[in-house]
Amino acid sequence: MKNLRRITLLSVVLVGALNVRLANAEKMNAGTQDLVIQKMERVLSAIGKEDPSWVPTQQRLADLLAERARDRFMLEVEANCDGCKGSKADRQKAIGIYEDLLRQVSLNEHGPILFQLAHLYEMAGQNDNAIRLFEQIIKEAKAKKINPAIVSRSHASLGDLLFQKNKFRDARYHYVIALKDDKLENRALVTYNMAWCDFNEDKLSSAITILETLLKNKHLITRDTEEGSKYDPVFHADIMRDLATFYSRKNINDREIAQFETLAPAQNRKELLFHFAGEADRLGQKQAAHKILNRYLEQPDLTKSERLSAFVRMAQVNYDRGQTTQSTQDFAKAAAAFKNTDCDDESKCEELQKTMKRYVTELHRLKKLNPDQDLLNAYVIYNKTFPTDIEMANRGSQIAMDMKKYPLAIQIYRSISESRKFSAKEREEALNNEVSAAEKSQDLNLRREAYLHYLKYSDNDAKSFEVRYQLAYLSYQQKQLKEAAVAFNDLTEDKKGSADLRKKAADLSLDSAAQLKNEETLQKWAWDYAKIFPAHRAEFEALARKSLMNEVASVANNPKSSSSDMKKALKKVMSTDVATAKPTEKVLFYTNASVLAQKTGEDSIYVQSVLALIAMNEVSDLKKDELREQLAAHYEKHLDFKNAYRMASQVRSSKVSEKDREFRLGTLADLAEMNPERHYKAALKAGLKGERSLIMRSRLVLLSSNPVKELKAQAPELKQKPDLLNETALLVYARTMDKSGLKSVFEMKELRRKSAAQFFQKQDFYNKVAIFHPKIASHQLNGKNDRTVQKSIQERMSLTAKADGLLKESLALKDITAQLITLNIVASENERLVKDLASLPMPKGLSPAEQRQYVDLLKGRSKPYLLKARTAKQKMDELWAQSPALGQLASEYKNARPEIQKLLLREMQILEDLPGRGRMKTAVSDALGSSSFSSRDLVSARKSVSENPSNVRDLENLKYLETKMGHPLMPSYLEARLNQIQRGKSL
Incomplete structure (x- = not known):
């Protein structure tokens, strides 16, 4: 649409000229104008409305105010301010006077007033009031005999107002009527506006056609002035220019191009043709733009600058026509020509x-989104032509960046960074941009070159640290981990860098070491970083510990790890500070x-570690039970039954039945010399x-304060295993010697054929033999007289007969000791009887023959006794x-527990005191004379097993000693241990 501000300004000027002629006055300067207005205002204040001069004076004042408002308005336009010169105030005063005149005075020819008022409304922005007045002038033109010139101008002005309201058809109607007036001033402007009405319609x-006609009549292209x-x-x-716009809205042909060139005034032809080309280009008529260019x-008088501008525009048009190669070539030629032209x-x-x-930036603007x-080539050409234009260099490099032409962007940036024509700040910025371009390229080699280039040319220590x-x-990304690790570690100690970046460097150095599986370096650096970065001490210490744990796991799980390797790893673990460790870390650490x-046999450390785990709230109850079981097994393995009991008693796992749990606790308590009775009873x-229940019952008997009573109570169950009942009964007897109390037990049918009974x-x-033996051994034959001799012989024979009876009785007992002691009595006493008979004095008064007869008689009577003695012997x-x-008896005694040996000692001593020689006699003597073991021997054996729990030889030795003098349960317990070792299992 045409420029409405131009129409407004022209209207102001034209109305002013009309007003001057209508008022028939000469143009006043501003000072005279102000003086006249002041005088007229004073005159009007001194006369009344009834005065005949009041009306013309008021009208004249309004005309002067309107004129001054227009003058001031023009000054405001020049000053580019709104109302700063007072135009609005004058305009409003004039409007007030005109409106007052129209209300109070009846005028036959008030057309000039209406016209002035309408234009004042228009200038004040009261367009609707202006339209109303212009329409009133037109309507009352004939009736009020309004000047035709005013009527024509009213049509023209009304057309302008309607045009502003986009009522182009109505505006054209009034323009046509106005143009019918051959004396219409500024016909060219009205014709011009009418063309725009058609264009908008x-x-x-x-x-x-209207514009071409107007342009062919150059004499019409005028404006009315005071001159x-x-x-x-x-x-x-x-x-x-508007014709160029109109042409460009249709397909431009050669005739129109020629017509435009012909119609253009010579002094503006170059500029107008260039504008025409631009309009054609703007509206997409690239071919026409090319022809116009x-x-x-x-044109013969083009300057170098104009030709260069045209050439640049031509390059742009060619580009828009799709001839991009030609466009770029044209621009390159222009650039080359510029460099070869002396200025x-x-x-x-x-x-x-x-x-x-401008060409490059315009091309950039057109191609901004794509x-x-x-476009990039244009920037490159420009950059080579004007290498000191850093703004364009940066734009070109940015285009290269946007197009992902990173090497080219780096090339442009590098030309800045390596040139001393630019400031240090600009060179530094170029270096930064080069680094950014290389990073965006994701080309690792390009990035490395950019980083090295930056470090070579930059003086910025902080940024150099970042680079x-x-x-x-x-290096880290390229898996050059060894190089990366060292580089990152170096950065951590450089205080020129930011704390945040140094921290990241520390993290990545550790990650690199981790990937290299260099746990030793990782740990060393992590501990160093804990000191370098106090705020992150806990984090780095945690990493050091984690690395150590990885190393430990590797050593522990490697079948090739030696004992020395594991001990070394354990030493590192135990020297590690876990004060800042999180609970989860501590769990792993202690595990x-x-x-x-x-694995290394460091029992105290093992126990401490497991106890530490058990004490941690973060360890689940189920896991704690597992740990307690493990620790209980450890204690048990080392014969520390008291602590084994303590650990086992804290286990609450539902996996173990109550009876099994109580049995185990009772056994451990028993072995620990603690009172196991409540556990045994609870298990029962x-x-x-089964067998375990019978063993517990036997132990309850032996542990009881009244074992006889307890044995009687448990006997009904113990008789299921007669051998166990037999052994228990013997032990109770050995402890109590309560023969009468145990009689009922020994008389049980299950024990009738057992050793206890x-x-x-x-x-x-x-006991019977012990009473009898002294009696017979002390008997003497009385040789005092025949009567006493006969009586004492009878007594002795009676005693020997009793000895024979005891021998028979011993055979019925089937007891070797009883047989030997009775055989000894029989042999010795029968032999003594024979000797005593032989030593009796001869009766008095016998003849020699009677004496011989008496001797023969004694020999005859002694012979059976002698034979009996010899047979027994x-x-x-x-x-x-x-x-x-x-x-067997000697062996049983030798291997028997002390309480059993006590029972057997009497029997063994009896055998030892009997006369005789032989292998069995020696065996008895050896058994009695075998060295006894002290409690010190037992303690030493237990210590050996505690220190070497899997040593079979030590276990067997301890088993022997325990059997001889230790805890009753230990032999069977140690036997089970030996069986487990043989099966390849551990406790």
């Missing part, structure tokens, strides 16, 4: 540079420590059956030589 051909009508070259150029280049005028050189820059290679970091990170300690109450029975026999010798019963 899409009547393009009519609009073009009269004058040619308006500016208006002429405006019409040409060719006509432009044919005597520096300002012209600058202008030429601006022109080329930059392409041609060194990125260079190290690049690994316990594993290593267990929980339903424990036999032992019980033969004790009476031994022979039997004893046989038994001493090879009796299996004697060998």
